[in-house]
Amino acid sequence: MGKIISVINQKGGVGKTTTAVNLAASLSALEKKVLLIDMDPQGNATSMSSIKEENFNTIYDMMADPKIQAVYQTKMPFLKVIPCNADLTSAEIELLDAENREFVLKETLDRLKDKFDFIIIDSPPALNILSVNNMVASDGIIIPIQCEYFALEGLSRIIQTMKSIKNINPDIEIYGILLTMYDKRVKLTYEVENDVREHFGDLVFQTVIPRNVKLSESPSFGMPIILYDVSSIGAKKYLELAEEFLSKTE
Amino acid sequence: MGKIISVINQKGGVGKTTTAVNLAASLSALEKKVLLIDMDPQGNATSMSSIKEENFNTIYDMMADPKIQAVYQTKMPFLKVIPCNADLTSAEIELLDAENREFVLKETLDRLKDKFDFIIIDSPPALNILSVNNMVASDGIIIPIQCEYFALEGLSRIIQTMKSIKNINPDIEIYGILLTMYDKRVKLTYEVENDVREHFGDLVFQTVIPRNVKLSESPSFGMPIILYDVSSIGAKKYLELAEEFLSKTE
Ligand SMILES: Nc1ncnc2c1ncn2[C@@H]1O[C@H](COP(=O)(O)OP(=O)(O)OP(=O)(O)O)[C@@H](O)[C@H]1O
Numbered sequence: 332m333g334k335i336i337s338v339i340n341q342k343g344g345v346g347k348t349t350t351a352v353n354l355a356a357s358l359s360a361l362e363k364k365v366l367l368i369d370m371d372p373q374g375n376a377t378s379m380s381s382i383k384e385e386n387f388n389t390i391y392d393m394m395a396d397p398k399i400q401a402v403y404q405t406k407m408p409f410l411k412v413i414p415c416n417a418d419l420t421s422a423e424i425e426l427l428d429a430e431n432r433e434f435v436l437k438e439t440l441d442r443l444k445d446k447f448d449f450i451i452i453d454s455p456p457a458l459n460i461l462s463v464n465n466m467v468a469s470d471g472i473i474i475p476i477q478c479e480y481f482a483l484e485g486l487s488r489i490i491q492t493m494k495s496i497k498n499i500n501p502d503i504e505i506y507g508i509l510l511t512m513y514d515k516r517v518k519l520t521y522e523v524e525n526d527v528r529e530h531f532g533d534l535v536f537q538t539v540i541p542r543n544v545k546l547s548e549s550p551s552f553g554m555p556i557i558l559y560d561v562s563s564i565g566a567k568k569y570l571e572l573a574e575e576f577l578s579k580t581e
Numbered sequence: 582m583g584k585i586i587s588v589i590n591q592k593g594g595v596g597k598t599t600t601a602v603n604l605a606a607s608l609s610a611l612e613k614k615v616l617l618i619d620m621d622p623q624g625n626a627t628s629m630s631s632i633k634e635e636n637f638n639t640i641y642d643m644m645a646d647p648k649i650q651a652v653y654q655t656k657m658p659f660l661k662v663i664p665c666n667a668d669l670t671s672a673e674i675e676l677l678d679a680e681n682r683e684f685v686l687k688e689t690l691d692r693l694k695d696k697f698d699f700i701i702i703d704s705p706p707a708l709n710i711l712s713v714n715n716m717v718a719s720d721g722i723i724i725p726i727q728c729e730y731f732a733l734e735g736l737s738r739i740i741q742t743m744k745s746i747k748n749i750n751p752d753i754e755i756y757g758i759l760l761t762m763y764d765k766r767v768k769l770t771y772e773v774e775n776d777v778r779e780h781f782g783d784l785v786f787q788t789v790i791p792r793n794v795k796l797s798e799s800p801s802f803g804m805p806i807i808l809y810d811v812s813s814i815g816a817k818k819y820l821e822l823a824e825e826f827l828s829k830t831e
Pocket residue numbers: 342343344345346347348349350371375454455456511512513540541542543544546547548550591592593594706729730731732
């Protein structure tokens with residue numbers, strides 16, 4: 332049975348999309364069958380997956396009608412994607428009135444779960460009904476955080492929200508906290524890292540993702556870092572993360 | 582009559598809070614009477630305003646009951662703040678059912694407008710009912726964008742949303758697009774800058790905010806950059822922005 336993981340943090344710009352896409356791509360490079368799902372109406376993960384089709388169905392369509400097929404092949408053999416677009420914003424309002432509003436995504440993914448080893452879900456920068464759906468559908472969450480002050484402030488809120496989700500999804504756990512955009516030249520980086528490792532111990536991945544310009548360039552070419560520049564430090568670190576992730580979850 | 586300005590962009594982590602707080606502080610240093618309003622449930626602008634009171638009323642309280650007073654003095658003589666906390670998340674759901682749901686903030690601010698020269702509003706990383714309230718209440722918007730690919734992708738969406746807000750707030754205009762976290766060493770920075778200046782011309786501020794570690798340190802001390810380190814390049818640039826902003830709006 333495939334494991335479902337949400338990459339989530341309500342703080343904006345901490346590297347959720349970069350982590351969801353590059354972890355999914357790295358796991359698929361290690362020949363795991365991976366499905367990436369874009370549940371952020373900004374559609375950034377979709378634009379990094381370079382789907383060939385001009386018009387495509389989305390996760391929003393699949394949640395509305397289970398018969399619709401929206402799983403697409405990417406340039407990487409073991410990586411498929413379910414895209415999204417701005418229509419997903421309407422789901423935020425529609426889901427609020429739905430009967431089983433927290434479970435809609437979970438029910439959509441139930442029939443896909445055994446076709447993949449891992450399903451990785453990108454989340455919007457919010458703790459709204461979309462991110463709640465992500466967490467209810469997930470076996471675990473990965474929380475990317477920048478080594479900055481606001482990221483630290485927000486960490487306790489996402490962990491509190493996850494604890495309250497445990498009432499409806501008892502199995503959910505934190506697979507890891509990931510330090511991103513790590514800049515060795517900045518003192519604040521070490522202060523935040525020490526704080527986080529002191530409070531959360533083994534929950535924090537040993538692998539740290541450094542600030543690396545190739546990671547910010549790869550989205551303009553619509554591809555994960557491993558296809559854009561496999562020799563870059565960004566590609567090496569996301570591959571290392573995938574290996575550490577496998578050692579923690581298998 | 583005071584001008585109301587929303588700092589807004591649904592893309593996360595582009596420098597909305599950093600810009601709202603430091604523009605407000607810089608304008609107040611130029612002896613303009615300024616009110617900063619935190620309309621993001623993360624409460625980052627609130628934590629940068631170091632309010633002395635332990636328990637304080639919030640913008641959420643004021644929107645629910647106009648008799649409630651929630652304007653607080655900051656450490657800067659000409660700068661006041663209306664804080665927020667995570668309760669504002671409930672406003673997202675409650676506002677959806679309200680009669681005049683887009684106008685609630687505008688009605689709350691009508692009686693404050695003539696007490697200040699400028700009212701600056703920080704927004705959440707979303708195009709939801711809170712950011713719609715911000716735009717309906719505003720005379721103009723400032724759009725911070727990082728010089729990165731995803732920021733460019735999101736720019737057309739915020740401009741489209743503003744155009745649709747013009748149906749209910751005909752006066753709203755773009756006061757400026759601000760390039761933030763500008764890093765001269767990165768080629769992508771120039772590519773994005775050229776793209777934005779080519780498309781939007783004079784709408785783009787001449788002043789550019791460079792990546793400056795003092796700007797990321799000041800939030801941990803709960804103060805704007807002008808109080809944390811007035812000699813830093815970050816403080817100089819936000820002061821320059823305030824002067825350019827005044828020359829454009831007065
Ligand atoms: N390690 C890194 N080094 C350099 N740039 C990075 C790194 N990680 C992410 N970026 C860039 O930083 C920006 C923010 O990252 P990203 O969009 O992945 O964050 P996010 O949390 O998904 O944002 P949002 O909250 O808007 O969804 C992007 O432009 C991305 O290309």
